[in-house]
Each structure stands twice: as structure tokens, then as C-alpha cells.
Amino acid sequence: MTDATSASAPASQPPRIGSILHESDRTKRRNAAERRFRLYGVIAISIGMLFLAALLFAIVRNGIPAFTQTYMTVQIELPADVLDENGNRDPEDLRKVSTFGYNPLIAAALERTVSEAGIETEITDGSDLRDMLSSAAGAQLRDTVLADPDVIGTTQEFRLLASSRVDGYMKGRVDRESLARDPNLSPEHLDVVDGLVDAGAINRSFNWPFITGSDASESRPEQAGMGVAILGSFFMMLVVLVLSLPIGVAASIYLEEFAPQNKFTDFIEVNISNLAAVPSIVFGILGLAVFIQFAHLPQSAPLVGGLTLTLMTLPTIVISTRASLKAVPPSIRDAALGVGASKMQSVFHHVLPLAMPGILTGTIIGLAQALGETAPLLLIGMVGYIATNYPDGVASGFLDPNSAMPAQIFEWAKRADPAYYERAWGGIIILLVFLLTMNLIAILLRRRFERRW
């Protein structure tokens, strides 16, 4: 300040700040505004947490029952005259007895079990009692016999899948009232079930087949599992990873570090941003047109699913990779060029390692998105009753019709039976476990690469 200005200031003016021990009005207003803003923040976070908690609660409550399954333990006689008329244990002959041929054996065993347990019931006919078991029970017996013909002529203990209604009763999903209108099982059956539970013949255990098994037909929800669909998702993710990571990262490095800045690269840039916002179903129909109708790749194959999801994931990976390359300070590039490194050396020795955590995170988020994507799969036929068989090898894993986790969940949710609804929630838990694992891997990789500063 010059003398002139200080002289012109009115002498009566109070000091601008005054005592710093008292908040001035301005400071008070400023602090109040800050407190309000913090409060908004806390409210916003609380609302978010509330929704998250509600979501998790709903998923766990609805989905956990799918992870246990009700079984009935029965002693079943396997008479030789029914199962092997010629008595020579010829596998060809054994195969001729269909699963229906086993039903009378099951019925007889059930009658005996019920009467041995001392249960009074109006249902005396074994074939009626048979409704308590899954229709898959016959196949379970037949598989045992075919696998080991020596069991013929003996009495074996079997743990048979209970029907979905009995399972639902055990889990509290089904009660006598709802069965009054249900043709599959009558309320009287439940009395028998109660008796068998007391006798220890019916119990619930952890449902491994739900995690490892294959999809089942509409009438056998108790048998349906995610395993094959998980494999389908796995093969798809393999395709996505192998294609989108190198292509995406190479494209981003080229665009960000080497490409000249001109109209053409601007055009590409705009288009990549737009592609990231294209609805996934559009990629689905593109996949249908290009890979199936034009290139004649097999329908419903994880390979096609993977290719389609690659198209969808690429923009995500390119955008996040470019962002993390951009975040590397230009002075690092100058430093490398300054000591005589080539452009490529500066990128690969210095820029890329620094961008790596961001690239990996972007890639895994892209993969996680792809893993949870359903819409494109609907269009290339990866939904429906198809995840019924395990692929016999790597090639068939890529090429044979399969589903994927989210498509399988969608398929189950679509089926009318409430037992399938429960499986759909259970499937969501499995899907979320996979997604959380992937995020965890992302975090670990990030940590690992960041430690190298």
C-alpha cells in the first residue's frame, strides 16, 4: 500500500476482522452452510445404506432357502425279477427298464416306510405317497443300478429328493391351506411328512447340487442347479477377457499416446463414448445378425455370447484405460523422452505401469458388467431350458448350447412354480458371490500394482 491510499481511508472505519475469539457474522453463516452441507451428505449416505441393507436383506431372505434341500431316506428293495428278467446282468437289458419301471419299487418302499414309522394316514396307496418324492427319484435309482449292477437283488438305502412341495413345506413356503388348491400334493401328505420327519426319514441338508447341478424341466424345480450355467458364464468370460483386454488396451494406448490429434481420431473418440452408452440389447441383436446369421456360428454357444459381450465391454475398457493413461503426469513422459527413451519405451516402461491399477480395475468392472448382462443373451438364444448337460470338453464348452448365470436366473424367475422363484433368488446370491469375488480381485490387484508406486 502506498501512503496515498492509506491516507484516504476513513479513520473511523472499524477494523475489518476484530477479535478472532468471536465468530463474525460472515464466519457464522459460512460455518452454518458447511454444517448443512455435511448434514445433506450424511442423509444421502444413510439413504443409500438403507437401500443397500433392504436389498441385501431381501436377497438373503429369499435366496438362502435355495441352499438347503429336503431329502427322504428310504430302504428300497431292488428285486432281480423286475430289473433283470434274463438274470445275466447284461447292461443292454438293464437299460431297457425305464425310470417308470422303478416307480413301483419306490411306491412299495414308501408304503413300508410309512407303516414302519407307525403313521396313521388315509393315503395307503404307494403311488399316491410317491407324490412326496421328486419325479427324478426313479432316475436316481436307475442310475445307481446301471452304475453297479451288483446291487440288484439286495435292499439299498437311498436318499431321494423330496418333491418341491414337501421341500417348500419344510422351508415354510407351503402350508396346508395353499395345498388345498394344489393338484400336486394334498394336505394329508403333510401329515405323513410330519410323521416321517419325527421318524428321522425326512431331513434337510446343504444343497450342493444347486451349485454344481444342471437345469431341470419345469416340473422338477427340486432338481435344478446352476452348475452348468456357471460353466457357461465362465467360458463366456474367458472369451471376453482374452479378446477385450488386449484389444481394448492396445486401442487405448494407440489413441492416447501415438495417434495424431485430428478430426478422424476425434470422430473415433466420440463414437467410443457413444458405444458405451448403447443399450446392451442392441449388442445382442448385433451379435445375432453378425455372429449367428452372417458368420453361422452355433446358436446359444458361449463363444457367441462371449463375442457379443466383448463388443459391449470394449468401450468400457477403452474409456477407463484412456482415463488412467491420461492421469499419468506428462512430466513422466518428458522425463523418459529426455533421457533418450523412445515413445514406446516411455509408454511401456513408465506410463503403463502407472496406469495399470486403473486399467485392471476398469477391465474387471467391464467383466463384471458382462457377467451380469442378460439382455444380449436373450437374443442369441442363451436362455431357455438349455443348461441341462455339462460340456464334454473345452471345445464343447465354447460351442455347445449353454446358458449363463443371469440368463438362468431370468429363466427360473419366468417359470410359474414358486419353487423356481426361490431358486432364482438363490441364483442371484451365487451371481453376487462371483461379482464380489471379482471386485475383491480387482482391489487386490490394485494394491499389488500400486505398491510399486
Added chain:
Amino acid sequence: MYDVPNSERTVTATDTKIAAKGVQVYYGDTHAIKDVDVQIADKTVTAFIGPSGCGKSTFLRCLNRMNDTIDICRVEGDIHIDGEDIYDKRVDPVQLRAKVGMVFQKPNPFPKSIYDNVAYGPRIHGMARNKAELDDIVESALRRAALWNEAKDRLQAPGTGLSGGQQQRLCIARAVATEPEILLMDEPCSALDPIATAQVEELIDELRQNYAVVIVTHSMQQAARVSQKTAFFHLGNLVEYDDTNKIFTNPTDKRTESYITGRIG
């Protein structure tokens, strides 16, 4: 006006190392360097002085083609090093930069260990046959940059964890480790304390035995202390270029005189 201790050891080798003629630099529409002619001698320290924004860094960056990395930058005119046009189509800028090392205005160590920072250049140029040789190169470079005593016990610690002044000396060590023929230094001492500055100035003086050194500085005392030739830039023009001695005691141009006496800048 200024004490010029180097005045008696005036330019010994007068071979021209860098010859610039009619150099124009544009950043888009900004005309940053206007028709600069300058001849920089080998085995000499040449100082560039001038007010902020006058184009010292820009001109310096022309000498090793670092301006190539700025898309909007356009360089016209001729710059010859050892008689070869560095803007010739056949010139590979990477090879040029191995010959013309640079220390930047802001310290920019790699986010790697101190050792790897210094060893990076020798490694990519294949200057060491084995680990022992590389160790020697690193040690001598750190010694010349007056950083050895502080760094010798923490060679594996991150270079980015050093103080600002230490980082700048690390960058100097990194630049000298590749044994360039010309060393361009853009305000190498702006982040250093007087002791480190004195050490770097000593280093510069030592480098003069073998290299051509070009140093940009805002410190008139420093220019007077270390350089034999001084170029004064103003608004993109090279106003005056002469023996340091002459510039600081008897400048020809009025603008030079105003600047060194503190009236413009």
C-alpha cells in the same frame, strides 16, 4: 555491476556445437520465438536469461526436439548440431535426445527407486555390460550431482520420496548418467538451497570440460558465476548474445541493461 569470476577463463574451445539460424516457434497462433540466430560453443556454459514467458524454455526444448511432443507446437528455421540438421527428416529424435540430455524446470523423477531412476538411461542405451558397471555409472552420476552422500544408503527408496531439491539433483544425475554431449538445463537450481546450488554449479563447471552446457536461469548471479556466454531473450527475441563478461559489465542493448539492473522482468 556483477562479479564475473569466470571472466578470465574465457571461451577456450570455440568450435560451434549448436548453430541455430532463423528459428521461429509457434504455439498455434502464438509466436513464441522470433527469428533467433545463435551459435553455441562446445565445452562452454551458455546461459539463457530473460523475463518469464520470453521463450527461454521453448528455445531450449527446440534443441533436443522435445517440442515434438507438443501437438500445437511448430518449429521453423535451421538448427544444426555438429553440422547436422536436427530437423532433417532422417533424424530420429530419440537418438538425438540420447546425445542432448535435458534437466527439466520442474523435478520429474520416475516413480521408481533412486537407483532405477539413474540407471534407466544407461540401461536402455546398453551402456553397462553387467551389474557392477551399472553400479559404477549410478554412483558416479549421483556423485557428480552431489546426491551420493544423501542417497547412498537408500538407493532402493523411491525417488519421488526425496525432497524437491534432492529430486532435482536426482534428475541431473539421471541426465548425466547417459553421458550426453550437450546438456540442457532448465532452471536446474530453482528448487535448491544455496549449498546444493553451489554443488550443482560446481558440477556444471566440471561438465564444461567435456560437454556443451546450456542453462536457463533467473538468477543473474548464477549466470555470471557459471557461464561464459549469455543470451538475453525478451518477448521471443534474442536481444543480445555475447560473452557473459560483456553482457554483465557493458551490455550493448538498452533492454539488456534494464533487465540486468532489475528494471524489466
